[in-house]
Every structure is written in C-alpha cells, then in structure tokens.
Amino acid sequence: MDRTLIKQDNDLLKSICGDLRKFRATFAPVVEAFDQFEIGSITNDIFIDIIAGNHNTVIDNYRKSLSDHLDKTLVKNSTLKRIVLAGTEETIANFIRACSAFVNTDAAPSPYGLDKDRTMFLTAKRLSLIGGELCISDKTKEQLLESYCHLYVETEADHLIYTALLNMQASLEVPCLRWVCP
Incomplete structure (x- = not known):
C-alpha cells in the first residue's frame, strides 16, 4: 500500500526552527x-x-x-x-x-505557553554555519519536516480507517477534523 501524507504541521516546524x-x-x-x-x-x-x-x-x-x-x-x-x-x-x-x-x-521551551507540549527540540548538531551566519539549512528543514512534522497513513488498515473517518465526516457534514484533514 502507498504511503499517503495526510498532514504537514508547519506550525511545529516553525516552532522547532524558532529554537535557533x-x-x-x-x-x-x-x-x-x-x-x-x-x-x-x-x-x-x-x-x-x-x-x-x-x-x-x-x-x-x-x-x-x-x-x-x-x-x-x-x-x-x-x-x-x-x-x-x-x-x-x-x-x-x-x-x-x-x-x-x-x-x-x-532548547526546550518553558513549561508554559504554546510550546509546552512539544517533544522535539533543535540541537546544535542540526545547525549550519553558512556565510558566517548560524542557520538551519534547507536540507535540515526537510529532514525535520519528514521526521517530526508529517503524518502518514501507511498500512492498508490505516487507509481503511482514514477513508472511513473522511466518509463519516462528509456524511455528518461536520467541519474538518483537525487531525484528520490535511
């Protein structure tokens, strides 16, 4: 079964990159x-x-x-x-x-605020020095996205459950479920 991306959490990526x-x-x-x-x-x-x-x-x-x-x-x-x-x-x-x-x-955030539940933090090993400036390279951002910010359905069972949830949502005419919709 194909691996299907169902969510990309850009807010999480932004938060992780904010650790810089x-x-x-x-x-x-x-x-x-x-x-x-x-x-x-x-x-x-x-x-x-x-x-x-x-x-x-x-x-x-x-x-x-x-x-x-x-x-x-x-x-x-x-x-x-x-x-x-x-x-x-x-x-x-x-x-x-x-x-x-x-x-x-x-780089762990304070126990208060929007990031208090975040479990992934930036480390020095993920940083680059480009042109004398400390930064996060595009390659590292892609790795962070793939490792921590993408949610996939991979198995046939996952696909069936995901399809059933989308069908249920459509039949009930409810707004998009936050964790279900891309």
Whole structure:
C-alpha cells in the first residue's frame, strides 16, 4: 500500500526552527572567544569541530600560530616562550567553556505557553554555519519536516480507517477534523 501524507504541521516546524534564537545567543560568546585567538574567522570546518566537541584542532592551530609569531619576533628564550604560552590557558579555557555552553544549549521551551507540549527540540548538531551566519539549512528543514512534522497513513488498515473517518465526516457534514484533514 502507498504511503499517503495526510498532514504537514508547519506550525511545529516553525516552532522547532524558532529554537535557533537560543542557539544564536549562546553562539555569540563562542565567536568572541574564538576572535581572541586572532587566527581568522570561524569557518564551516571549525564549526563542525566545535559541534563535535573537538576543540583540540582549533586549540592546536592557535598554539601553532602563537608559536610562529613568537619565532618571527626572534624570541629565543624557551622559558619566555613557555611563560607566554602558559598565559594563553585562560583564553583557551574561555573558548572551551563557550563551546560547551553552545553545544549543550537547552532548547526546550518553558513549561508554559504554546510550546509546552512539544517533544522535539533543535540541537546544535542540526545547525549550519553558512556565510558566517548560524542557520538551519534547507536540507535540515526537510529532514525535520519528514521526521517530526508529517503524518502518514501507511498500512492498508490505516487507509481503511482514514477513508472511513473522511466518509463519516462528509456524511455528518461536520467541519474538518483537525487531525484528520490535511
């Protein structure tokens, strides 16, 4: 039997995508902490590393860049280099804390209001960085629609029940049942 879409909940998709505001608020400190490294802007590859919790790649690039700068200044004293590198630990710790807060952002709505019963929330892993802007890609929106916002009848029994409900509705001349009609 064919799979038939009977409802697409665009309000749910809009609500899930609305979680992006919470992530943008927690992503700003990540950008600020990364800017302290002075190694450029956050690229999509770096963003993927942040999402995966792989801070070491970014930190290693920062330390290498810093070491290269020290070599260019002709600092030969290894003790002085160690002191300078040790002074960067607070900057690194700030970056790690900001990344952790971003990745662990709780997108669940408050227990009050229209979204209080929603069970699907946006996660950092579903976000993209396009043109330096945090967003939800079209591909991810399609995945969210398919996974959480579409209601299908799939089996022959489902089709029979759905057809019977539509026939009953038509015979009773009642307005469209909210969960039945597309």
